[in-house]
Amino acid sequence: MKKTVIRSGLESLYFSGLHHLMRPLVGGVGAILTLHHVRPARPDAFQPNRLLEITPEFLEELLCQIKSAHLDVISLDEMHRRFITGEFKRRFVCLTFDDGYKDLKLWAYPLLRKYEMPFAVYIATSFPDRLGELWWLALEAVIAQNSRIGALINGKEQFFPSATVAEKRELYDAFYGYLRSMKTEDQLRAAVRDLCARYRVDIVSFCRELCMDWQEIVALSADPLVTIGAHTVNHKMLKKVPDEAAARAEMQMSRSVLEAALGKRPDHLAYPVGDPTSAGPREFRIAAELGFKTAVTTRPGVLFKAHRDHLMALPRISINGEFQQQRYVKVLMSGAATAMWNGFRRVNAA
Ligand SMILES: [Zn+2]
Numbered sequence: 001m002k003k004t005v006i007r008s009g010l011e012s013l014y015f016s017g018l019h020h021l022m023r024p025l026v027g028g029v030g031a032i033l034t035l036h037h038v039r040p041a042r043p044d045a046f047q048p049n050r051l052l053e054i055t056p057e058f059l060e061e062l063l064c065q066i067k068s069a070h071l072d073v074i075s076l077d078e079m080h081r082r083f084i085t086g087e088f089k090r091r092f093v094c095l096t097f098d099d100g101y102k103d104l105k106l107w108a109y110p111l112l113r114k115y116e117m118p119f120a121v122y123i124a125t126s127f128p129d130r131l132g133e134l135w136w137l138a139l140e141a142v143i144a145q146n147s148r149i150g151a152l153i154n155g156k157e158q159f160f161p162s163a164t165v166a167e168k169r170e171l172y173d174a175f176y177g178y179l180r181s182m183k184t185e186d187q188l189r190a191a192v193r194d195l196c197a198r199y200r201v202d203i204v205s206f207c208r209e210l211c212m213d214w215q216e217i218v219a220l221s222a223d224p225l226v227t228i229g230a231h232t233v234n235h236k237m238l239k240k241v242p243d244e245a246a247a248r249a250e251m252q253m254s255r256s257v258l259e260a261a262l263g264k265r266p267d268h269l270a271y272p273v274g275d276p277t278s279a280g281p282r283e284f285r286i287a288a289e290l291g292f293k294t295a296v297t298t299r300p301g302v303l304f305k306a307h308r309d310h311l312m313a314l315p316r317i318s319i320n321g322e323f324q325q326q327r328y329v330k331v332l333m334s335g336a337a338t339a340m341w342n343g344f345r346r347v348n349a350a
Contacts, residue, residue, distance in 0.1 A: 028302035030092035032316040037101050038108040045165045048140055048172040051320045056107040063115045066093055075118040076227050076268045080293045083308045095119040098231065098270055100127060100212045105220060112225065122231035122270035125257040128214045132207035132235060135192040139175060142199045143168050151195055185240040214261055221262045229268035230254040237278035238271060248286050267293040274298030284312040304346045313349035
């Protein structure tokens with residue numbers, strides 16, 4: 001439902017040409033794009049996490065479009081420099097990839113090399129350590145592999161049908177929403193571990209299969225085009241970690257582990273999940289206290305000069321795999337759509 005609204009909203013913005021009219025108002029100085037997986041499309045009907053992946057062809061089109069729009073593609077360090085010096089003569093784009101998947105190396109990296117575009121990769125260090133829980137994929141696997149799911153919901157055993165694709169989709173959305181509504185990340189993880197134990201899904205198998213190992217990350221980081229950023233240790237929604245010291249340790253430890261592995265201290269951070277339920281004022285303050293140069297959220301938006309004072313709460317534009325049409329990206333990058341979502345507030349860092 002929400003997807004349809006977003007899609008038709010983007011369509012009407014695009015076809016009305018409104019984004020052109022709004023560009024001087026909302027266009028800002030630049031944008032940071034968020035990407036996750038880049039890999040060929042798969043035929044499976046049940047792909048609840050498809051929004052997190054785009055095809056190599058779509059990425060190449062996107063890179064060509066950025067090039068022909070004469071936008072500067074710059075590193076996070078250069079973005080930081082421009083904010084500090086106030087040098088905004090040309091609009092810029094930063095490309096960021098979250099989580100460090102193997103498909104980045106396989107499919108995206110050759111294209112980024114071809115177009116000589118710098119990019120950043122945010123690593124949750126438990127992923128190359130092979131201890132990470134990609135719980136959203138574990139949930140997908142449990143539902144994909146079973147036609148009926150039993151789970152303890154609010155302390156009560158309940159059963160749900162998941163035989164058809166429609167049932168699986170509905171159950172995934174409901175379960176995902178239920179998990180995300182939990183007060184703490186520990187509760188969420190316990191519920192997913194319980195589900196994985198019941199249905200014999202190995203929760204750490206996903207980071208083993210999908211995420212780059214340390215050797216691959218070290219090799220990638222040697223390329224001057226690449227910036228490696230921190231993404232915590234365990235990829236927890238930090239706002240759902242009640243103990244401040246534990247939240248701080250997630251950010252600080254991931255930077256230390258990356259520094260030990262790469263011989264270079266990461267200056268940039270991405271909050272896991274990154275929406276307002278995952279990162280808020282406490283997290284922005286801790287990131288500043290730890291001395292990060294920038295920290296990114298997944299709050300949607302383009303960048304304005306005023307973000308100089310909010311470098312620990314930068315918005316990004318997610319390249320959503322459900323909307324692999326260049327015209328959507330154009331509208332998003334014009335800032336028109338995100339300005340509407342944000343009620344025309346330029347900075348949303350509360
Ligand atoms: Zn992530």
